Amino acid sequence: MNKLFTLTGLLFFSGSVAMAQNTQNNPGSNHGNKFEQLGTILPTPNEQRTASGAPGVKYWQQRADYNIKCELDEKNLLLTGSETITYTNNSPDPLTYIWLQLDENEHSTDRSANYQDATKMPATGTIKNLDQLSATGNNGYGINITKLTDAAGKNLKYTVNKTMMRVDLPVALRTGQKFIFNIDWNYKISDRMSVGGRGGYEFFPTDGNYLFTMTQWYPRLCVYSDFQGWQNHQFTGRGEFALTFGDFKVQMTVPADHLVGSTGECVNYSAVLNPTQLSRYNAAKTAATPVEIQTLAEAKAAETKKSTAKKTWVFNANNVRDFAWTSSRKFIWDAMPQKIQANNNTVMCMSFYGKEAYNLYSKFSTRAVAHTIKTYSDFTIPYPYPVAQSIEAANGMEYPMICFNYGRTDTDGTYSESTKNGMLGVIIHEVGHNFFPMIVNSDERQWTWMDEGLNSFVEYLTEELWDNKFPSKKGPAYTIVDYMKLPKDELEPIMTNSENITRFGPNAYSKPATGLNILRETIMGRELFDYAFKEYSRRWAFKHPEPADLFRTMEDASGEDLDWFWRGWFYGTDPCDISLDSVKFAKADFPKDLPEAKSKMVKIDKPAVNAFEDISKIRNREDKKNNFYVDKTPGAQDFYYKYDRGMVTVDTTVATKTQPAATLEAVPSAEQGKYDNKFLYELSFSNKGGLVMPVIVEFTYKDGTKEIDRIPAQIWRHNELKTSKFYIKDKEVASILIDPLRETADIDTSNNTWGGKVKESKFKVYKTKAGGAVRGQSVGKNPMQAASK
Template sequence: MKKFYKGFILLTLIGQIALAQNILNNPGSNHGNKFEQLGTILNTPNEQRTASGAPGVKYWQQRADYKIKCELDEKKLTLKGSETITYYNNSPDVLTYIWIQLDENEHNNLKNANYQSSSRMPSGALTTQVDNMKVGSQGDNGYGINVTKITDATGKNLSYTVNKTMMRIEIPALKSGTQFIFNIDWNYKITDRIAGGGRGGYEFFPEDGNHLFTMAQWYPRLCVYSDVQGWQNHQFTGRGEFALTFGNFNVQMTVPADHMVGSTGECVNYSAVLTPTQMARYNKAKTSTTAPVEIVTLAEAKTAEAKKTEAKKTWVFQANNVRDFAWTSSRKFIWDAMAQPIAGKNVMCMSFYGKEAYALYSKFSSRAVAHTIKTYSDFTIPYPYPVAQSVEAANGMEYPMICFNYGRTDADGTYSESTKNGMLGVVIHEVGHNFFPMIVNSDERQWTWMDEGLNSFVEYLTEELWDNKFPSKKGPAYTIVPYMKLPKDQLEPIMSNSENIVNFGPNAYSKPATGLNILRETIMGRELFDYAFKEYSRRWAFKHPTPADLFRTMEDASGEDLDWFWRGWFYGTDPVDISLDSVRYAKPDFSTTANAGGGNRFGNRPGGSRVDPPAVNAFEDISKIRNRENSSIKFYTDRDLEARDFYWKYDRGLVNIDTSLNAKPQTQPARLPMEEFTAEEKTKYGNKFFYELNFSNKGGLVMPIIVEFTFKDGTKSIDRIPAQIWRLNELKTSKFYVQDKEVASIKIDPMRETADINETNNTWGGSASPSKFQLFKMRTGAGPARGQSVGSNPMQLEKKSK
């Protein structure tokens, strides 16, 4: 294509951020914020969604069944179709209209969502880009859905309104528990997705004159109507993906007779569209669990590319309990398949790809599909569908049972390792989307992270189980550090609407995936995390969860209070930067007399001859006053006089004691009798080493503190301090250690588990002068028991005065 030096290019505008507010309980304090419960933030539990995170007894969701007939015209590059939709109103509400998504309108210059972003003049642009920009001022560019007729089941026209990428259809009042059947006829011009972008469309191969069609978001489809939002009819801008309703599909696709079709669901007429040889290979693949079987070979695909036919064939697919439907069609396809046993049944793992990807896809694609559905099944629920497919189409996008991926070889069939790893990563990621959000069906239009973030996390687990050396990018904590180090004006919380995120990939994919991995590896442990995550998947399979449902289920099923983590990692933008500020080091100093207090954690409370005043509050609160003034309240010591003692009178000023006679200035703390250490004990304790580590939270995000000690003999040990150490002071904390060996150095977060953005303040090199540390041995039976007073008390003085 020509290079054009004068034109325009669209840039991303940093818009206003729509986010779930991180309400602080005690914003002026160094505590009481980061560990406050999320009750003031999460939606109130109800009969639809419980406080445990499970669907409630009155949970409901809608259903939409589709019967679609469509025809692909390869010469005109158009698709026309008609569909019959049966809509089931399972809500308690009466509906007088329904909302339909018209995603293809994103390509129309007049009917797109019109969410504009700022733009600048680039140094160069493609002619196709310039053409796309010019049409806005030159009339309709001809793309987008053309709705030609909408009728009810009797053929009566229904009134409808198209608002950009959404269409409202007025219907007779649809009561709870009833259904409505209606028909839509439509057509549209298919876009060149390579030149114009987008999820669906065609790619043209000029060297052989053929097209590869990926038909996605191709039919008018129902929006979700739910208990948490009503209609999810936010406009489709191309970024925020889809909120869709489950249902059953029967779809007939009429295409050129030499095309191969891959689709959501199972083909119910393979015997009519495949040759006997291809059918035999397909049946063989059903039981091949170790290697893919080529149903259409490379040689056959090359022959089909060269010999085009004018004839047509109709492929028929059935898919049950899915939220969407996509398909692909081309005569370029090699097609292979293998079986993956899941929960007692074989799932057909299939791949479609052109000769340009043969060396990569024939070896890896179907195997990666099989590995993905098996691994995801282990971490979530057993894969419930009969088919899982990967299509090489120079992009990456997911739909039920089928996804479109990239990964082509060089002309000589070779490829780089980065190409291979990229191909494996995208296949795992897109196939994994069958679980999130195709089965656990979150609202992607509002919460991208519940789709991309959760899937990226399990993708990471799956990549790690694919190859121990696989260079996973989303999941390891240290990989999110560059994003977390960005200035605050370039960050937004994970809990932000997808349209308003500046750094979309790190925010919606990597940060939530990293957070879940930190939960699993560092905070909860694998056993607790895996059980809770499986429970979330089980509870919300084929349903519409919200963030609160995930947060609550993870806590409910694990017994872990994780509100602090959701609050910091998902609702905030603070990074982790825990600093090891100082280390105090001491050796024991043996002594026979002990300071009875002075704040030493091994001593008792201060004693001496001071006489305590009456233990009454200096200020009487309203409750005390109201209780006293309430004649119906009878206090126990008024009902039972035997419950009154000396201090009952002392507190009321009924006892006169001259405390000045016994009170003296406390120049020395009280001493308790101690025993001498034996030589054996001195040897035992004399070899102890005492360390006080002082930490500060410079980043703001609380996190566990992982301390690695390296001793002078070269050995190491790890202590994992839970995040709750920050509860009473979110800015500074400390930890005291008794070691059997002298420490040479200390490092925190040695395995880079917490996404600490500044590792320069994580170490101590052993250069500290020893402090004095007195060690005492209390004489057996000497000194006060716990709770026993030390020194004089008012009751003793009263007795002495008599």
């Protein structure tokens, strides 16, 4: 979902901060923390989820298939439905109950709607605000369950807890068994423009019509998984959905003059479209540009004539995790195909929109849908579904094969560039959600970043390939700097539960997207990253991945140890602030006088025996069964056997002077030219922000040329606070700039530069003399030599 965060009315969110565990291996030191492996921070691999990040040989997941019939009552703003659900238990566990989501209860006052929100009294308010806050008892919203039976028609016992419903099973549902049950329900459709939420209606007073977005509209199964059992956390409006894959057959009865867009493929267009519309739809299947199936003029005419008749639209969708639809007589409808070469899939790309959006949507929407599914297919997996569509609904929310977006013109049909770019961004983002999490089906209720962050990253790649000048806001490292430099009490790690995040947009969308882009461009390189990211998408398509599955797969498929990056960027809140503290400069000097070898005083070694007789040595001597080898083997007894036992007397108090053999000699004139004209620099860096990152150094030479050196983050491994790098250059450096392309999200660039004059010093160069000390030889006089005298 592309969320627009505004404070409306008297309701304000106050979330507590929950820090994800980021254990330190050596907290009192300047090393051994940031580069330690994640170890026990990640869950233990098992037969369901392997250490490589792939699903294991015993991976399993549940299945839920739906047959739904519903009717939209436009006059009374009521939706009535009945559904048959077939739930398959593929787990190894017998289940005595199952959990369903009743998301519409979010709006109900007597079912603890918004129970988590704090409220404040501002200086001004509105009657609508006060009406909402003063409402008590039952405000009429929320799902009403009118019947719940098993396949034989026998009533089932159930319990509703806020937005969750537990259905108690007559007998335990064992591995491989199916449970079929029926639910009848209804609910009052809410005005999402005033009440809020993802689904509901928008009313257009100028023409007296409604635009319905039917989302989270039916009771649906929660996920039961190997890593947490039932995911039945309450829906509070923020953390989105954890859902189970299955097949859907859905029949929607709506006013006869409405057009319906939906998840899946319509199987009865011939019954619900007029001959002209059907002909245009068939022509659109092979068109090179969008074809209007319902034109602007026809949509305007439909707004003035409200039919009292009804039509039933039938849609089928296979292997999807959710189902959403839209209905209105206001819609213009256009479509064109997009071929996905990798799986030979021709996708019908479509848009539905009112006259208020015509000059924007008719030109851009369907083209953006086609561009998005093609680009995402290139970076992840081939798009598998037959349809992808964008609905203009002053919104930003996603479902399989359908999403709801914003982008309306001014009343005269003109629009600003920011409106255009915002519309393109939200369409790309919401269509992209088909891949994350509709196919790579992460748990949005727990880890928002796994769908929003990953999707925002591929959105950035897609925007960049839409227009090289596109003003992308999520992805470039420099755009996250203002967030990264906030005080620590305003931050939490990316690895934080959705409900506990304070600054939701930057944390769940921008920071993970930026991190992945830094991995791709700065740390791993495009080739390694793209291969590993595609492998993650392939492994977990139509499955339920967890964060560890992503982290492990990215390392497994690339051969890169990235634990330091996950630890810093995802489990921590430290920013990047690398400072160029100093620059030393020298020219090579070739002295003829060698450094004088310094002598040192060395005493003769004392016997090499332990200073303290430990209990083991004592007991070994007392044990008469022990016969020590050297004691019984004269051939193994040398000078030191006697020396250690005081059988040889040596004066160890006298120190003798020793002088090491010369190891250096002057560099011959013929060899001095190799380094005579070199410029030598030592750059000293400090890690002021705490986040270890690569150090990117740009040298500008006095002749105006430039050179960039990319130092891997591992330069900080043995000292996470300070490090240095020595360079030998052919030309004199005029200035140095750290992170010239702003790749690392460095929060303070004022300490990234060096330039101007520096005092030149000499760097003495010698030649190594052949020979010299050999490892393992004695230094100074040894006891054997002293004893012989």
